[in-house]
Amino acid sequence: MxxxxxxxxxxxxxxxxxxxxxxxxxxxxxxxxxxxxxxxxxxxxxxxxxxxxxxxxxxxxxxxxxxxxxxxxxxxxxxxxxxxxxxxxxxxxLCNLINNMPLSEIKWKTKAPGIAKFDIPLSPGSRTHLQLLRIAPGKMLPDHGHGGEELTLILRGSYSDHTGQYRAGDVADLDEDTEHAPRVDSGGECICLVATEAPTRFKSFWARLAQPFVGI
Ligand SMILES: [Zn+2]
Known part of the structure; x- marks a missing residue:
């Protein structure tokens, strides 16, 4: 790799x-x-x-x-x-946290067309969130900043943004000041593991309005 x-x-x-x-x-x-x-x-x-x-x-x-x-x-x-x-x-x-399940057996929840997520339970009182995201090929996430430090590890597929292409094994280590608009590459779906400190905030009014429903 x-x-x-x-x-x-x-x-x-x-x-x-x-x-x-x-x-x-x-x-x-x-x-x-x-x-x-x-x-x-x-x-x-x-x-x-x-x-x-x-x-x-x-x-x-x-x-x-x-x-x-x-x-x-x-x-x-x-x-x-x-x-x-x-x-x-x-x-x-990550194996124990998802009960040794392969990615194909994850119980995904669809949050928007082409976007599904799975929340990974952490210790009670943890102030951070950990989730798996599955995004369809070619799908673009709205341009967004972060409410705190965000770490994204690619497990399958790839996406690209203005900082480059991210493939399996790559990690995007982004701080509060970074804004990006990742688009999943057309070759296949992208599954990534995402740690956040606070809910991601989208820039546009409509995206912000939709955020509680999308939940990422
Ligand atoms: Zn490394």
């Missing part, structure tokens, strides 16, 4: 520090399961976090001890972080 769009550094650092919301953490883990580059970056960020904690403690740590700490951190990460493999189109960190 050739991956062209990765997580940005701020997202990787927040994930490593454990400060990222639940939905976003699932998307990061799912992308990392597919992407050796981001896995290495997370490992480096976690090691850096460990060193910063050491400095905060102002404890003199010998090089040998530091190397041993980093090696054990690496071991912990391997045990708790996503495995470097995927099960079909569903990356390992």
């Amino acid at each position: 050739k991956i062209s769009h990765h997580l940005d550094e701020a997202t990787l650092m927040a994930y490593a520090a454990g400060t990222l919301g639940e939905a976003h953490s699932v998307v990061v883990a799912a992308h990392a399961a597919m992407c050796p580059e981001c896995r290495a970056a997370i490992r480096a960020a976690e090691a850096l976090g460990g060193l910063l904690l050491d400095d905060q403690d102002q404890t003199a740590v010998s090089d040998t001890c530091r190397a041993a700490t980093l090696a054990s951190l690496d071991g912990v990460m391997r045990a708790t972080r996503p495995a470097a493999r995927e099960r079909g189109e569903v990356p390992a960190p």
